[in-house]
Amino acid sequence: MSDISHLITALKNVIPEPQVLTDSDSLQASSHDTWPLSTKLKHLGCHDYQADVVVKVTDEQQIQQVLALATANDTPVTPRALASSVTGQPLPTRGGIVLDLSAMTQQREINTTNLTVEVSTGYNGGKLEDELQQMGWTLGHSPQSLYLSSVGGWLSTLATGQFSSYYGGIEDLITAYTVILATGERVRLQASPRAAMGPDLRQLFIGAEGTLGVVTSVQLKIFPLPQTRLYDTLELPSVEAGLQIMREQAMAGLRPFLLRLYNTVEARHAMQNPAQDKPVMFLGTQGVAAVARAEMDAFMALVHRYGGTSLGTEGVLKWMDRRFDFSTVEKRLATPGGFAETIEVAHNWDGIASLYHALNNALSPMADEVLSHFSHVYPQGTSMYMILLGREESDPAAVEKLRAIWREAMRVCLEHNAELSHHHGGGLIRSPYARESLGSAHLLLRRVKQALDPNGILNPGKLGL
Structure with a gap:
């Protein structure tokens, strides 16, 4: 001491x-x-x-x-x-x-010519989005934690938002940032708007979870608020049909800003309807009115081909109003013995369906409810959420159950060669699996760590370091 x-x-x-x-x-x-x-x-x-x-x-x-x-x-x-x-x-x-870093001097600089905004690392994301929207702009980045999270945290954890199928993840939205190395050196990483002078070093600290340096300010893209937004709620015959629709719309180059597929169990929550007995998809297109309408029409043709039907806009619009609400998990955690967990993973199209079934089979005996949805869609695959809600006889038992759930989920994902995290990052809970997940790439991470933080003082115990 x-x-x-x-x-x-x-x-x-x-x-x-x-x-x-x-x-x-x-x-x-x-x-x-x-x-x-x-x-x-x-x-x-x-x-x-x-x-x-x-x-x-x-x-x-x-x-x-x-x-x-x-x-x-x-x-x-x-x-x-x-x-x-x-x-x-x-x-x-x-x-x-x-x-x-939450008390860092709040700085904000908007450049409406270059379509960027730069803020200090601790700037609240929801506060920034509200300020931009009042001026007719948006970040395009909308995680459920928008009003609880910081801009620097988004960068450090490789975050993504509910509209990523249109705008991309945080790695697509960052144009520049400043970082302080463990040695105390200040480094500015930028491209205006693109640079081919060596590797894109901006990628080095994105997702590094503070293990390589301390981010102090971030410059992000901004976008004009969309002229038009169209919505629909779709009922589908099966999860597999929904995955096929997601894959084919990506192949066709459609860009819905909102695309979420819920299995039947989670559809009951998403629709706030205990009688919902089929999977549901929430869909939104945006942009110039003619483009938004054309994309909606093209998407609906695909939906009909796979046996889907429209339920109207009510379900998706109600979800839009409460999409930052985390209270289901919070209330469950607040009850004695209650537990809840959200585990997001990702896989390619040829592996996501089998991963979905394997995780449900493995985790269903461990909770009262196991909810699943798919979002953040790419031409190569999609992310998937597993949400578990349950109750044990005591809080110590709930703690042990949560640990067991994570062990089982990671085991199944590694067996299926899936990505262990899509956007929540590794943190403490996934760090023991980092080396197996990254494989030979972990050697490169260790070499970079040794070069930038030779004493190993920055955020030890994360990313398998």
Whole structure:
């Protein structure tokens, strides 16, 4: 403890003392994010992943000062912003410093000529989207956690949003960003609008979960608000028919901004109708009115070919109004013994159906309900969500059940050569599987880590590092 006390004293010499926190409430809070397992542990008073000190930085210079001291004292540093992660990315595995970026000076610079906006890393995503929409623009990035998450967090976890089939994931939306390396060096990564001077180094820190550097500001694309949006709710004869529709629309080059396929169990929730007895698809097209209509017509022809029918717009429009609502999971976690988990994975078209059935068979005995939906569609495949809702006799039993669910889900995904995460990232829960998932590519990640963070101080215990 004497070494940590010495470091804390050194931190207070370069950072204003009110920003260097060692009280028990701050340290316990550093042990939790929005990960359901972490939420249950918090209810039990278990704070397994605690910092020794939380430092609320306000600018890049303070970040550089903290990293310099951390390197000199061989002390881990775990970056954290709004902590909306659901897999444990911002939780410190070896104590040390939690670098709280949520108080970074709020800066925003909009360039309506180049169609970009640059903001500080801790900027709330929902706040930014609301500000842009008031001016006639949108980010096109709309995760369920929009109002709970930070722009820097999106970059660090390789996030994507509900409209990604049109706008793309965060890797498609970032034009530039600034990062501070473990050495304290400041690096600007950009392309205006594209650059062929070597590899695209902008990709290096996207999805790195703070293990390679600390992102301080991000420049994103902005888009004009669409002129027209059209919607439909579709009932389908089977999940397989829905997957075929998704695949063929991608082959045809259609670009629906909204495309979600629910199996029958989740369709009951999505439609708020316990009597729903078939899979359902939510569809939305947008853009110039003539284009939106043409895409809707082309999509409907495909739906009819696979035996689908329209239920009208009510189902999808009601979902649009509540699409940021996470309360089903939150309420279940708040009840004694209640548990809930969302696990998103991805696979190619030739493997997604068998993965869907294998995961349902493996996980259904472990929960009262197992819900599945498909979204974020690509020409090569799609992502898939598994949502589990259940109840055990106690919170400790619920914790053990959640751990068992993750072990089983990862086992099945590895057996099927699926991607273990589509957009929630690895965090703590997937880190033990990172090397097997990435295969030989993990060697490259380790080499990059050694080059950029030779002392290994940045967010240890994540991505199999």
